Amino acid sequence: MASPGADPLGLAPWASRPSTSHGRRYPETGIDIRNAFQRDRDRIIHSAAFRRLEYKTQVFVNHEGDLFRNRLTHSLEVAQIARTIARSMGFNEDLTEAIALGHDLGHTPFGHAGQDALDACMHNYGGFEHNLQSLRVVDVLETRYADFDGLNLTFETREGLIKRCSPERAKRLGEVGLRFLNGTQPALEAQLTNIADSIAYNSHDIDDGLRAGLLELEQLREVEWIDALTRAALKKHPTLKDRRLVHQIVRDLIADQVHDLIHSTEQRIAELAPDSADAVRQLKKPLIGFSDDMQTRHHALKRYLHEHLYRHYRVHRMTIKAHQVVTALFDAFMNDPALLPTSFRNDATERARQRGPRGQARVVADYIAGMTDRFAIAEHDRLFQAGFGC
Template identity: 50%
Template sequence: MKQYAVHENNSLGREHLENKSPLRNDFQRDRDRIIHSSAFRRLMYKTQVFVNHEGDMFRTRLTHSLEVSQISRGVARSLELNEDLSETIALAHDLGHTPFGHAGQDALNQCMKSHGGFEHNYQSLRVVDKLEKRYINFSGLNLTFESREGILKHCSTKNASALGKVGERFLNKTKPSLEAQIVDIADSIAYNIHDLEDGYRSGILTISKLKQLDFFAENYGNLSNNLNSNEIDEKVCVYETLRRMMFILINDVTNNSRKLLNQSNIKTIDEVRNHKTTLINFSETIQNYLNDCRSFLRIKLYEHPRVKLMTSNANKIITDLFNYYNDNFETLPIDYKTPDKKHRSIADFLSGMTDRFANEIHKSLN
């Protein structure tokens, strides 16, 4: 492991002191606590793009988190960084996400606009710091500082000010660990490639539409040149193309990051944190490809009428539920009820719902 990697022996530790485990290092212990949490299990029924009732072949937050974890471990291993820490952050990064994907998050943020807003990264930290209740001596999972830091990918200045040391980097404009930077990149790789795949599965992104994306068209063309694609099922060709695209992204970020690290002459974790730019990054050419993917997905998939209808329904469900519990706070489950923080309590409850549970509760109110 490189000297600028995070090592468990140099961890800044846990908020509540605990004896070391004789079987696992601290980051492995964090990982296991996340996997056994109720919030992690609920990711199985939380949406990426297509809501739960659209079909069981589409990705959920759980499958996405596992995919981000797999990519993160591979990149961390190649760069001789801490695989366990990258895996842990990846598995926890979406614990605070609402039902109905980004549509649910946007709706809840609007409902909370006058009450501090809603950020799913901040909520993920709330889950592991406060909302999971599994231990006698403390609320939350009592994760290490390094795991908590990596989970908090984005944070407003106001929220950061209230978080103590874990929020300081947003105030001081410093960088997180390289392991956290890896998860950020892996998240981007996973959702771009896999949203293309789910869009194809749904029938919204046809092969002709996918070929409008240069990154896809180039790799599909290379595949066709090397194989007689007329004799291969179209689905297989599309999946093989997407697999090759993912390999290119992972290979590029690994090689380019190694180059950036060597050029920066970084020696310590402190130098990583104080470096003016992130050191885990794509080359300019591949970053442009990824930017094109984002634009393509926004126009061709996320703004498609079928997806926008799901977005509209999600907005209504979250807004209706928020208004109901705002008017009937006494019906909120006791585990979520904090009398002096009414609206935050409601947001905690709603963000923890699965798509299915939110739909069922909404139907019961009509």
Template identity: 55%
Template structure:
């Protein structure tokens, strides 16, 4: 074991690969704790409160936002990390930063912006999250970004195409893009955040979907992972049966489902670690992915995802709303490319620097940083059309 009760294969802040800009250590915090604090105090993090998941910002006050989702991922991640003796602070930092690059209007906004950017390298929210922490935040006098440690930045970059990895490696040799070229895994902490992200959004999309009335407990009976724990909850608490107690039954079922998934990840990952026997973070990188579900839980989680895609994400009401949201994003992109002076001065200056791809990237950066309601207001200001509430 290393310091703070960490296993040998955990990321130890005393042996971080460092920051892009060298800094003296803090007297009272580790590097990963400093990363977490910088993320929490960033402008991009505050904007997550008005960026949404499935339901848009004007559709209700109790639906999840990117901020509440990130907090839920951090909570799940820290709980599992503690049991695995890997670094909780690093897991928390990655969890809180992983959605900083998301556009307004959830995946609908990302898809629309990616379409607008096809001639200019595309748009991908994981890469944009890295761009936010490396370049777009303006908080320090001598450099752009918030100068996070390598390990946090590595976890933020969950996916990366070959072309983007080559560009990152050219700009930062030996940096966070290299593992995609070498076909290596990230740290256990980063692997855990990826899975905690999936566990969190599956659970809260059930909650939000039922709250919205777009899916029902009766429909969820076809999903084994959910229905098993609903039946157990009803057997142990018969008074929960009936429409008046549906909300409590839903919460109890989700709570039990989440617990089962957490314990499954802990057990399956411990077994994988025992088989691989990594002695260092370098061993983890060379091994297959080690953090994961057991095979039965993976199958059940996949069934739940398919259910949500069919019954919630592709629900006609959701599709209609997200279609209007995509029109907002594409309309904003066209307006700003045509008239970059309509953006905030920083982005206007960047847009005027040169070739069309530079202008397009400046526009994408500006749009990606918007909240749902600011994007809707800007679109109405520029076009005269009110597409969202």
């Protein structure tokens, strides 16, 4: 039972509320037992782009093993971490979950290697960035509804899908791009999901790296934070070893970050005392963040992973192959749009008529970005191998 004057939803004053949403791009009518942010979450879950995340790389290509994270399991883990923090701090849990589940919808096959390759291919045509592509997916590319293109999500969910954006691109995004032009912030739920994303991929990439044999725990203990967590785990459980020890360390790693994030954020909120979600948006710096000490530890861990995991020769081999596959597909479809499936070929022809090569390139990028790892490999084989499969 809520106390007199308390928010009936249990939300803090600075949390986002469906009742004060900035709305959808296309007005909708009708009665629904769900609030606007719950509907956003459900639309994302039922989208084709969300299902494809199951077969898109996090670090390891899909065929390398059944237990490694993919973009779908990563999105679920981000949602779990973000929802836990949102609930504990009185933020809007439904909105947080919608943003977390949708934040990677625009990711290419082959993880960041695929994005880098597609961005290089699109250099002369406006570039490619997977956060902006996520917005493009929910605004344009999904085709589930008779009345509009995309999923017609609320402004609040859409703003949470974009982490970064150049001023030039932001000018074309309307209201959702204004913060990149005037230096203000998104709602707390968007800020939270951004950091929950980092917590999830750093912590779980360690787990996958150890499982794959690309990292060794003794080697990883060169990181002071990991060494401290390992010593604490072994002090409490002296016989703990192998996977159980790794799982304990990863859990404690996440817990350290979550607790620090909550404490540091509470201090910032208490200092600035915003009285609404829109008041949060007017701030020049984010409210959600680690303490200075945790930020230092976080960066040290990221540097270690970049050096010893993401640049590992086995990962680098995958990166090179991913660049070759994505680049070859892009060049083939740009040189001969007739190679595209009918719907994309028609779109490419129309966009080329309207905007020239830049328009055609965007359709080609949409097609490639929507591929799963295995579909991209199969499409590459169909185009470039000696057989005659189509």
